[in-house]
Amino acid sequence: MIPPVPSVSEPQASAPRLKKISERTRSNSLESGQPQRLQAHDGSSSPHIRSSSAQPPAVRNGHTDSARVASAPHDAGSHSRNSSTGDSPHPEGGKLKRLFGGSRSSSQDVGKKSGAWIMGPDSNVDYNTSFLTNGDKVPELWHESGNVYVFLGTQSSGLGPSFKIGSYFISTSRVLNDMIQADMASAGSRGPDEANIYLGIIQPNGAPDLERLVVVRNMFAFLTGQPLVGTRSHPTVFRAFLEVAALLREFDFSSYDGSSFGEPVDLAFNSCLEQLALADVRHSREKTIEALILGEQMKSWELYNEGFTHAVGKYEAIVDLKSPLFINVSSDTRSRLERAHLDLVRRQENINLRLESFEFPSLFAGIASSTAHEEYRQVRFKEWQKNFLKMRSFVLGHYKGLFGNWPPKARSKKNHFSESGLNRQCLKILYSDLCALYDLLVDRESYTTRVAVSPGKEHEAFTDPRISALRMMLTEFDISSPPVLPPIPYDVPKLPSMTSIREDYNELPPKQQAKFDKSIAQHELLLIMLKSRNIDTDQIKIPFLSAFKEFEHKEAKGSSPQDMVDQRIGFWLFLYVVIQSLPMLVVDAPGLRFTEGVEYFLCEPPQGKLPWLEDASEVRKIWYEVSGGNNIVELSADVVMFSVEATYHRSHCWLAAKQWE
Template sequence: MLATLQPEIEVMYDLDHNEYSRLTSRERSVQMITNYLTEHKLDDVRNSIKQAISLLAWAEQDNVRWRQGYLESFVHLAGVLNPQIEELPDFKRLSVATRRNLGIAAKTLQLRVMEAEEKLATFDFDDVWPDLGKAAGTPVYQSYQAFRQFLINYLTGIYGNWPPNQGQAWFNRKIALDMQRDFGMLYDYLVNRDVAWDAREERPGNKWQMINLKTEDFRANLPELPLSDMLVAWDTKHGYTHIPHAYPLLPRDVPQTRVTQKKSLFGGLKKNKTDTTKDAKTHLQLSIVFSDATNIEKMDSSFSTNALIDRFEHFELGADLKTMTPREARLGRWVLLHGILQVLSTLSLDVQSLKHTDGVRYFLCTDLKRCPEWVTNGQAELLEASQLRS
């Protein structure tokens, strides 16, 4: 209907020529229709695949070229496209170039979702460790593994199973946004913002190093844990932009007390009162050192209602520290948190300039590189969902 209506309106404007108007008859006719569509929310294609296809077919015409309509329809269709939609008669009325570009964008997006599902289903980020065989026995790796199990248990409590819909595609935009909110808040809770990346080209093979902006007495790489080298190598391997502040606040070490046990009258082992007092004292010390190594005083009121942070606090205090220090425990959790945030950052942000996104469960972060230049203005990367905005 729009394809036939627009030329009629254009003729009307030709007959009603206004020499003072800076718009041509074609431009005025397109503007009239787009204003009507927008005013009556007919440009909202969230609930209708057919409407999205029709709007895209009209917006892409050479005598229309409605940028916002094209962008909105293209991104929403890329998020839901499947072979059944591609067989619809309306879909085949799209230009060959648009059908091709939609197909590639949808497949690229589906591949990213599948890769995210593989990582987030079990939180398996073992490939961060350069030598897994050597790392497996270290306290930091053991902490990383314990945190994996904690997260699986936590999310199982929320969704009933983790991953949800086992055996099927399960990762959608709503889950991604919820996870980005919670893990992003956990990052804010733990991050040391005084530590940043220092990039220098004159360090061949070692361009990226972490520095502390407030002290020179800082080393991110330790003999037993070359953390910055690990994160740089992993980010580079997967094409991620480095997280600007990629180091956590670390608790100070607490002297470990060895609990002695003696036999009771009936042959069992029991703790004496002194040992029980030491246990309570150690627990209080750990509570203080872990809480001190957070940004709790800098966070807003939304922190107090975040269930993940609340459960994380209890997890840290209840963790077995017989074989590791509080610092090693925190570093192991940080390695996993870093990997999770990097995966989420590729899917939790939408293409910029979209008007209708609320309630959408499919992803709106498709690749725009093949869209016409009149849509992207030659700057597709500025419109696309970017890690820098995560």
């Protein structure tokens, strides 16, 4: 039976009161069985996996200086339940303060080569293991505000405690809480707010198991924000954390649902991710594999999500590496990686087909080429197509000038890309420029009435046949090939109008309008174009926008009002079809932290249940509120979070629409 954890829900500034629990129930998320008894063993509870990309063991200082010992061993024989010694800080209040590369551990001894060292930037400093092997107090793990004493020996060994920590840090461990409860049951008149834990690693007879001692020390150091110690058998941070993960499983740390090792472990590991940049796998295939393994072993969604998404983007390079580490990634994750890679390849093929030459042959093959719609007889589709092609030529010319070629070629004088083709960085630049142009031209007062599956009938209410025809063409494009795309919320442009310079223009007789059109001065043309843009974006200085405004003004010279409208619609059609083609590749997966400078795509997040759960193969479900708010249904979480529609809703046009509504 598992005892409920001590009543500590968050790190406390002072030690919480421990409670004796007579009736205990076990969480459904934990494995059934009797409480595990700790015995000394060789510390080989997890396979030893050596990473070739991780840093090799540091070369320790070979000079001897017996005077340079940071602290003396503690006389454990004088230990009392209600007394403590030592002056190490206690990091329980709030965010953990990790000491990698910070202050030196009091257990450091640079005068004797002990086979162990502090892992961090100061990696040539030995760690004095005699505190562990002698069962003495370990200064950096002795927190005055703690209320749990940890003994490395047996209760009958006569050794004093080596660690003093707060009960919060071990509150999610079934095994350690069972030990606390057993100790409290026999405590008699001893202090009710303190407890002893006897790990029994140091036995009266035989040499201490140094590897086991260091791993145990590392687990408590990890939980309390202290640096890890490396040894010859686990010389890297990666290897050290694998050993810690194995020990967390041995001591049965778990959250209520089994999705993690519990809040104290999550907080500690997130702090390590921050300090050690374990999730920054952009520049190493081997480190990417390590992130997958460590994410699974430490039950860290943040690290697993980062490692998985990057691994999909460079999947072929990882496979080509043929690293022996890859076999240690779970089979479930390896299968997911392969499926996600194939999906990414399909997405890239679709994008390349459209954007390598900006060819959209079917766009004008529908309503634009039909004569069946009487209401659109006056719509000048051919003028739209002509201006569409002009916009295509302008964009191609701009990006050929920017990158040297389109698609870009690797290592050109005008770009730094490592591989040729439409990579993530060049498409991000294209998308950013077009989003700025969208913000410049979009009519923010004309919310779409389209639905993605029903072209035609929803447009009947529009009095302007040009807008109705435009929306029909946009719908035809959105449903022209899988996947069907959701319509952009604000999907039509602002149109140039002569009323910008003469309010009564529409009331003039046709002959007077024609005369007025011919007399437009240069500054008046500029004013017409200016008022057909959104002024907030017009003030932004972006090279692409500046080039576009110059291009548009040049094309508008000598044009009639109708010509300027057709020009704007033709340009808009090109903008729409390109910007709608991009989100499935350029919208990065949620929750990523390290994306800057990455050329491979980061759009394939891990889907399904967490791979370290027993039912990982089952579909992950969540409750979802149906539009209207009256019904709640249970749907696949992946459908809700990572579907085509969900991806588009995380893209610029949808996020901007929320601001404009």
